[in-house]
Amino acid sequence: MPHHGEDPRTRSDRPWADPARPVEERVAALLDAMTLPELVGQLHQPANVDLERDAALLAAGAIGSTLHASGATAGNVRDGGVSRDRVDDLQRAAIESSRLGIPLLIxxxxxxxxxxxxxxxxxxxxxxxxxxxxxxxxxxxxxxxxxxxxxxxxxxxxxxxxxxxxxxxxxxxxxxxxxxxxxxxxxxxxxxxxxxxxxxxxxxxxxxxxxxxxxxxxxxxxxxxxxxxxxxxxxxxxxxxxxxxxxxxxxxxxxxxxxxxxxxxxxxxxxxxxxxxxxxxxxxxxxxxxxxxxxxxxxxxxxxxxxxxxxxxxxxxxxxxxxxxxxxxxxxxxxxxxxxxxxxxxxxxxxxxxxxxxxxxxxxxxxxxxLGLDRALAREAAARSFVVLRNDGMLPLRPRPTDTVLLTGAYTRERASLLGTWVLDGDPEQVSAVAPAVVRALGELAELAELTAGAGDAGGADADGDAVGVVAEPTVRRVLVDDGAFADRTLRLARDADLTVAFVGEHAARSGEDGSTSDVGLPPGQLEVLRGIAALGSRLVVVVLTGRPLALGEVLDLADAVVLAWHPGTEAGEALADVLVRGVPATGRLPMSLPRSVGHLPITHAERPSGRPLPDEARGRGRYIDAPSSAGVPFGAGASALAYGSLTAASGEVTRDGEAVVTLEVTNRSDREVREPVLLFLRDEVAEVTRPVRELVDVQVVTVPAGASVPVTFRVPAHAFGYHGRDHAFRVDPGRVVLTVGWPRADASAVVLDVV
Structure with a gap:
């Protein structure tokens, strides 16, 4: 047993501690030195190893790794956090007290x-x-x-x-x-x-x-x-x-x-x-x-x-x-x-x-x-993740000087849930909250130096005496901030507002591990409030913060603009203010289809064909008597600043070991540079097994200056057209494939290629 403070890894008789030796040689030397209990120890991973409780196990080399976790479903259960000094104490005990001095995986x-x-x-x-x-x-x-x-x-x-x-x-x-x-x-x-x-x-x-x-x-x-x-x-x-x-x-x-x-x-x-x-x-x-x-x-x-x-x-x-x-x-x-x-x-x-x-x-x-926080990274990632599902000219927000703007919903002041599920060490106090950030951005429209109400957290009162945020003239007449705790108060405020922005959605605890739900609509009560606001006739923008795709069909009908913002993380508020007010393009696309109802699940863009193809849903037909069969909003959907040209192929043929080259031109119709994904889909018309009617086969993320046009070239190896057949072996068949760009856009374009 080494004396306390001695590092066994520095001893000359330990070839596995020599970085100059090949990896496998070091591993073999260590294996040869280990007893059966020590071998088994490397395979044992208890949770939250304790220096005192587990001292004997550490000394025996009976623990190979440990995980810091608050429990089996730690995603929505916070613990005391992890610290470098605690981890160092644990590693020091494993190294100094054991025969071979093997550190833990933490x-x-x-x-x-x-x-x-x-x-x-x-x-x-x-x-x-x-x-x-x-x-x-x-x-x-x-x-x-x-x-x-x-x-x-x-x-x-x-x-x-x-x-x-x-x-x-x-x-x-x-x-x-x-x-x-x-x-x-x-x-x-x-x-x-x-x-x-x-x-x-x-x-x-x-x-x-x-x-x-x-x-x-x-x-x-x-x-x-x-x-x-x-x-x-x-x-x-x-x-x-x-x-x-x-x-x-x-x-x-x-x-x-x-x-x-x-x-x-x-x-x-x-x-x-x-x-x-x-x-x-x-x-x-x-x-x-x-x-x-x-x-x-x-x-x-x-x-x-x-x-x-x-x-x-x-x-x-x-x-x-x-x-x-x-x-x-x-x-x-x-x-x-x-x-x-x-x-x-x-x-x-x-x-x-x-x-x-x-x-x-x-x-x-x-x-x-x-290290501090990398707020710039978190802010950009959040803004680029937002999916604009509808925008009838409402975004970016440009309220008139005489307008009253209402920001309402539980997410106006919420911080912790904006982090989403499985966040163990993020600090809710460091989260950019939604209402203060949006109020601040509205103030910037008129180049206001300060807000009179402490960035919208308080500073005024509605008729019931509840705190609301108020912004000084001349941006808008006032901005009210309501947490949505009382639907009747929300509707009273919305009655007098010219523009309502509702921040709705799921709490983070509704998603993540052990977070399944039998309903994929908004949580109870929220849709009813949106109906009430819409009935008042004011302009309505809905921001949905969620951990899953939701059935938002009625929301899309009620609102003038709808933004799907997921759970955005540390910079949620500033990122939302960037998109809602400052005009930063939201170029996200749906990575999962939004269902029409829970009865439509499961659903995917890559459905395989049946022996009786789906009827023409444009004529109100489908697999269901009471609803269309398609997704409410399909995979890949989202607002775009780009106009697509026609897709063309460098050749109508591609060999099975070759590469298909297809190109189109995209034009930025906005007055700002945008960075957007362009999606390419595949249909293999005849194969040994059923293949999806439409399947994502390539993605190009392009940056296009304002008003400019740029070519987008997809170089797709014929390997991407392959699949595993009846014998489970991978194969690329000769025959016809169809490539489509931009689906589900109305201006989608396609080319047909022969694989030879």
Whole structure:
């Protein structure tokens, strides 16, 4: 046992601590030095390891990693936060008290920001921009690593088409291609510094939870898995993701934590993934509840054989794995392989290097607090995530000097919920609230130096004596701020207003893990108030803040303008003020279709054709007697400043190992530079299996100066036209494909190509 204060990693007899040696050589040397209990220890991940309570386990090398979490559904339950000094104390104990001095992996759910909080991932997906997602992840990792964290459980790569499921907030939406590209960008961002590893979750099929119910079964065949749900995970593996998390669900009756085929044969075998597969919270223990394991000992055997390397919190491996090996029920090499993967990750992160920045004495104890917030990044990401669903000339707001403007709704002054789900370390007090920011922006229209009412938090009273914000002349006659707590008061204020801006939507607690809902409309009471405001005849702008796509059909009919703002993060207020008042273009597109009703779910743009094609809905026909079958607002929709020219192809043919080149010209019709996504869709008309009627196949994000026209060129490899067939092998068929740009725009253009 080393003396207190001695760093075992600096001893000359420890070849695994030499950064000059190859990674695999270092890992092999360490494996050869480890006992069976120490090997098993690397696979044990308890939550919130305590220096005193767990001192003996740390000294025995019986803990390989820990996660800081407030519980099994930490997304909407805040804890005391993470600090660099606590993490350093933990690492110091693991290093100095144990025989081999192996540091821990310190994990935490850093999903869409750490201290600086960006929009929820679904909001980031609305930008369709890999650079935005990369930069947000890189900033989150920088702040997390400053606190000594080395592992984040993001990005979530479940392809989703049912917004009843609360975890759609953590997703990149319904398109496999978009999820794959943004997921890979997030992986590269999180891992850019080399100090933090990302985790692709939840492998696989979790987004198919039946009825949108969390943890439910996934009914899916392997062809659909390979053509849709496995696509983003393969992209993450190709991007170098360090870890993959097994899903809670079963797939066609086999729980993922015991799915030998998908974990060991596909992920680790076919794809060659050499990283770590981690269980989800108590996922191994829950094999008993699934009914495939008799007890925790049996669950440990099933999981290690299937390919789960790290046991998160169930304790199954710590309690039973060594005995299973000694009894001949589990092959020692399975345990060594799992430990090898954990140690390989630690070497790659530099944790076995004496000068690693993540280890005690190498970081500022101020941690991420010392970095401050990157408000500019959060503000830009938020503004670019907003989707304008309707704008009848109302935006940007230009109230007349005689107008009274009412800002109403629970989100006028709310701060914490603007951060969205799965925010553990963001400070609500640092959030830019909506009403003060919008009032301030309205004041800027008349170049006012100050607002008379403290940026709209108070400063006047309505007829009932309740506080309202009031802005000095001559911007508008007054701006009233109402929190919407009393619908009758709201309607009284709206009666006297010339323009009402209503900030409605879901609280963050309604989304995220264990946040499923059977209704996808606005929460109770909100639609009734909007109806009342609209009936008064004043102009109405509705801003919807939410963690999921909602059925907003009636809202679109009631309002003059509707903005879908997701949960925007730290700079929510300023970003909304930029778009609503300052004229910053909102160029977001829907990454998930908005349903007409809950009865239309699940729904996706990539529906496959049936033997009886959908009738012409323009004539009021569809699969339902009482409603059209299509989405209320389709995937890819959103206001645009660009006019599209015709799509043309460089050649009418493309070889199966070649590249299709198609081009169009876009023209910026606005007086401001815009950065917008241009979407390309595919229809493969004849294939071995049914292919989507329309499927996103490429995205180009273009910057166009005001009034200018620029060419947009898509270079699409014929590989993108391929799919997995009846034998599950990937294939590219000869035949005709149709490429469409701009759908669902009225000016969409298409070309037909022959694949030869």
């Amino acid at each position: 994990a935490r759910d850093v999903i869409h920001g750490h201290r600086t909080v960006a929009p929820i991932p679904l909001g980031q997906a609305a930008t369709f921009d890999e650079q935005v997602v990369h930069d947000v992840a890189a900033r989150a990792a920088l702040e997390a690593s400053a606190d000594g964290l080395t592992w984040t459980f993001a990005p979530m790569l479940d392809v989703v088409d049912d917004p009843r499921w609360g975890r759609v907030a953590e997703s990149f939406g319904e398109s496999p291609l978009l999820t794959a590209r943004l997921g890979a960008a997030a992986v590269r961002g999180f891992q850019a510094s080399g100090l933090v590893t990302a985790c692709a979750k939840h492998y696989v099929g979790y987004g198919l939870s039946r009825g949108g119910r969390d943890y439910a079964t996934a009914e899916v065949g392997e062809i659909t898995l390979r053509n849709r749900h496995l696509v983003p995970f393969r992209a993450a593996v190709d991007a170098g993701v360090g870890t993959v998390m097994a899903a809670f669900c079963d797939v066609d009756g086999v729980p993922m934590h015991s799915h030998h085929h998908l974990l060991r044969e596909v992920l680790k075998g076919e794809w060659g993934f050499d990283g770590v597969v981690v269980a989800d919270w108590n996922g191994i223990g829950e094999l008993v509840e699934h009914g495939v394991a008799a007890d925790l000992r049996d669950a440990a055997r099933l999981a290690i054989e299937a390919g789960v390397d790290v046991d998160m919190v169930s304790g199954a491996y710590a309690a039973h794995l060594a005995a299973l090996v000694e009894g001949g029920e589990v092959d020692l090499e399975l345990v060594r392989d799992a430990a090898r993967r954990v140690l390989r990750l630690k070497v790659r992160l530099g944790l076995l290097d004496p000068d690693c920045a993540s280890l005690p004495g190498r970081g500022d104890l101020a941690g991420s607090h010392g």
